[in-house]
Amino acid sequence: MRPKLVLFGDSITEESFGDGGWAAALAHHFSRSADIVLRGYSGYNTRWALKVLDRAMDGASFGEPPAAVAVFFGANDASLPDRSSGFQHVPLSEYSANLRAICSHLKEKWDSTIMILITPPPIDEHGxxxxxxxDNSSGLPERTNEVAGAYAKAxxxxxxxxxxxxIDIWTRMHKFPGWEKLFLRDGLHFTSLGxxxxxxxxxxxLRDVGLSLETMPVDQPLFYDIDPKDPLKTFCN
Structure with missing residues (x-):
């Protein structure tokens, strides 16, 4: 059977098979060599993800351990507890513990599978x-970039x-000038370039960990390389 790459995360993962989505790009990139399995749950934090983990992974491997699982949570955990999305908030220490538990459980289930963590993304508070x-009538953002950064570090x-x-996507996106509007369409979810x-x-x-799923040579450069100095030019080309 073809190797599987399972994407387990929140709304940024759930919508990732949409037009221009990162999972759709992965499916296209690996179209002849691997399958992308989506397990995205809008609004979920690590606490809820841990509760549904077994059901979420049921059938994800189709009888064989996936080659890799990407675990992408934190954007909702980092919601401010005193704002409209406060019910999604998970304290920083619990967030770390939940990530450990998710990865440990998956590793026990599939000992040959590579686990890849993805940090929460940056937040554009104005967005x-x-x-x-x-119902956020406070006029204040329910998330802040500083808090998201703390969860990314954790x-x-x-x-x-x-x-x-x-994958430290929080730090990576900060390397691009104007990242707020380039990468985030509403201050949280990704644009096509994000x-x-x-x-x-x-x-x-995947290449760094020696898991080459492409049919192309591993040392071949990606077609979609982005130049931090001029990302729009790269994207348009």
């Missing part, structure tokens, strides 16, 4: 004020202590 979540720390590969950045990072990380 969140313009696109409020729920995700990286969990990966390092567990010996797991990690999706392109994450697609690039996933493919690179």
């Amino acid at each position: 969140r004020i313009q696109n409020p979540y729920g 995700c990286v720390a969990v990966a390092e202590e567990s010996g797991l590969p990690v 999706n392109r950045v994450l697609f690039e990072e996933v493919v690179r990380k």
Whole structure:
């Protein structure tokens, strides 16, 4: 059977098979060599993800351990507890513990599968004020970039202590001038270019860990490489 790459995450994962989505790009990139299995749950944090983990993974491997599972949570965990999305908030220490538990459980289930953590993305607070979540009449964002950064650092720390590969998309996106509007359509969810950045990072990380799923040579450069100095030019080309 063809190798499987399972994507387990929140709404940024759930919508990733949409037009220009990062999962759709992965499916196209690996169209002749691997299958992309979507397990995205809009609104979920790591606490809820842990509760549904077994059901979410049921059937994901089609009888064989997946080649890799990408675990992409944190955007909802990092919601501010005193705002409209506060019910999604998970304290930082619990977030770290939940990530460990998710990866540990999956590793026990599939010991040959590579687990890849993805940090929560940056937050454009102005964009969140313009696109409020729920009944948010405070005029304040329900998420902040500073808090999202703290959760991103915690995700990286969990990966390092567990010996797991990690994609620090929070830091990566910050390397591009004007990332707020380039990559985030509503201050949280990705634009087509934001999706392109994450697609690039996933493919690179798979290569870094020696998991080449492409039929093309491993050392061949990606067609979609993004130039931080001029991302729009790269994207348009």
